[in-house]
Amino acid sequence: MRGQHRRHPAWPSKALLALAFVLPCTAALAAQTTPVSTTPEARTYDHILDTVVARYHLPGIALGVIENGKVVYVATRGETIAGSGRKITPRTLFKIASNSKAMTTALLGRLVDQGKLHWDDPVTKYLPGFQMYDPWVTKNMRVADLLTHSSGLPEGGGDLMLWPEPNAFTRADIIHGLRYIKPGYSFRSKYEYDNLLYVVAGEVAAAAGSAPYETLMHREVFQPLGLSRCQVGQWNRDAVGDVAQPHSFRDGRNVPEDEDGPVIPAITSAPAGGIRCDLDDMLSWARNWLVPTPAQLQWLSAEQRHVLQSPHMLIPVSEQRRDWDDSHIMAYGYGWRMTDVDGTWTVWHTGTLDGMYSELMLLPDQKDGFVFLINGEAESARTVLGEALLKHFTKPDDTRGVTWYADALQRADEQATKRAAAPDTSAATPVAPAVLAAWTGRYRDPWLGDLMLCPRNGRVHFAVAKSPRLNGDVMRLGNRDLVHWSNHGMDPDAWLDFHPAQGGQPATLTMAKVDPLGDFSSDYEDLHFVRTGDCP
Structure with a gap:
């Protein structure tokens, strides 16, 4: 499923020509992926990364760091499949899971720039058969409402139509099934994370763009930005090559789970969490937001960039986040979260699928950021690694480090488990x-x-x-x-x-x-x- 794990209650908690301006832009991006490995900062990143890998026994990870708009650090550890000898590289494909959402909203922003779509358009303009449980909500649901997790759907509502994979649910099934899912709260009144409406958003894009979602993603996002390794839809594993597989951690070792066959099928969940990319492409994607070139500002206007990464729905700030980061506000944009951390504005998202975890963090005002991709059970590892890397930018004199955050998180998990302990089912x-x-x-x-x-x-x-x-x-x-x-x-x-x-x-x-x-x-x-x- 979206993540077979216990949630940390304190952290809110799946063939066309490129435009003419792409080629120089892509070459420039590629030139920036050469790591600087001898600086004190690089040694700091090495220490953070290696400490996290050792603490959480990660099977494989790829990490890249951006400072002042330039890629200054790229590192990989581990294997695509534990024990295989096939090393993770910056070109290894990972499932980016819910980091796919920002790519889906960028596609929608492209369609807005092209005049084919408006954020305030009713969803039924593009999908006449769309219905929510409440007829009033159906009538008033805008395209923008699909993206902010405030529709009234209960948290994770209907996700069993997406995961576990494989399954036989189509996007038409999801659009039809929404009418039967009872709301958990009133429309636009609060934040509760959902995935189904991003699948609907992908179908809105398909209707407005007059092409399947997967075709549009390749044509309007991957190709113009030179994201040559990113994959969505059906593709051939061996032709593409260098594909990380998910793992679980059992009996003290990493065990591959649900390995890909020779042909990776198109999946219903793609707009919500079904894209795969490598580290190089994710760094290019991140730099597009931090230091867009004139050509990239033609790809997506400054106006739409602002819309996507502006607060649209408040998210409660947890006690842990207040204690660790001195955060005062958290919000969701369109496919992005945003938070103040030690007085610094951050824009970010995470991704979680069975045995695959990711995080993309942007500090727009400083033009800094980082991205990492993991192919193992890594919820705690992601939290700790993300925190330690972030402090390097927001609070460089922070002395707590990986071990402190890992120990603190472990204590919080143990306390949460005591408060809501799962029964022992071994005697069933x-x-x-x-x-x-x-x-x-x-x-x-x-x-x-x-x-x-x-x-x-x-x-x-x-x-x-x-x-x-x-x-x-x-x-x-x-x-x-x-x-x-x-x-x-x-x-x-x-x-x-x-x-x-x-x-x-x-x-x-x-x-x-x-x-x-x-x-x-x-x-x-x-x-x-x-x-x-x-x-x-």
């Missing part, structure tokens, strides 16, 4: 079909679709038709039932709560995370299955 036992005979059968949720809860091999098996990895056996723990997912990467498991038929209405099934701190993309709480028939 399989439920015999006879015990659940009254509840087995076929069920349907209006947006996730069909579920089979039926006997198989002497157990009761749970299987969602359109999401083959959402399958597992039903277990009993005390007096409660849960589904234990068959795939290792499918944490957290889910409680199953059965509700009897009444008033002429059929029986229903609801779900909840066994681990209350489990990833919000495991949005089991938003499901409401209704029994539709017996098992075959």
Whole structure:
């Protein structure tokens, strides 16, 4: 899913010619990726990086730093696949996950510059079949509202239509399913992170640009900016080459998970989190925002750049962020977060997918920044590395360092776990079909679709038709039932709560995370299955 991890509650918490001006611009960008490896600053970055890699046993990482608009440091550690001997390089492709969102909003900004789209246009102008749960919200949802995580969708609402991958949900399925997801708060009243509406935004771009999202991304973003290694849509792994694979950390070692096949398929989630890029291209992408050339200002106007990176929705500032960074305000723009850190304005985003983590940080006023890409379980590593690198710019006399931040974060995690500890499920036992005979059968949720809860091999098996990895056996723990997912990467498991038929209405099934701190993309709480028939 978007990240099979426990969230840190204090950190808010997937063939056309380039324009004529691209060639000199691209050459200039490439010239800036040569690292300066002998300066005191470079030795500082080496120390930060190596300390984080050792602390968190990272399988692979690529890091680049920009100072005053120039790339001054590039470093890589580890392997594309642990134990393979294939080293990470600045040209290694990683999943950038939700850092894809800023590329999607840049595409939309391009269409605004071209007069094909306006931020205040109703979504239904481009997608007549678009509906939210509330008809008033449907009517008043603007293109801009798709981008600020303030639509009323509950946090991570509907993400089970995107992840786990692979699944059979299309973008049309997502647009149709939105009408069934009950709001978690009133429209435009608060920030709750969602992914589905970025998929909708990609379809708005496709309608306005008269081409599929993937075609537009290549034509309007990758090619003009010279992002020659970035990939979206279907592509050939071996033809492109040098592709990092995700890892989990199990039994003291990094284990590859969900490795790519020879052909990487186009994925529904691309506008929200499905782009892959290498470090060189991500540094070029970052410099485009920090020190745009005249040609790049033709690619995207200063007006649209300002719109994308201006605050549009406030985000609560956590106690930890206040303590660590003296932050007073946090906000979301269009595909970007922004925060004051030690009196310095920062614009940034992170990306999280199974076994892949990224961060892109910009300090626009100083023209500084950094980007790093990791192919392992690295939520804490990302937080600590990002903090240590950021302090180098915002508070250079800070003496706390990687170890201090890592220890502090570990203590905070332990305290959060004590407050909302997940139950020990090791004593759970399989439920015999006879015990659940009254509840087995076929069920349907209006947006996730069909579920089979039926006997198989002497157990009761749970299987969602359109999401083959959402399958597992039903277990009993005390007096409660849960589904234990068959795939290792499918944490957290889910409680199953059965509700009897009444008033002429059929029986229903609801779900909840066994681990209350489990990833919000495991949005089991938003499901409401209704029994539709017996098992075959």
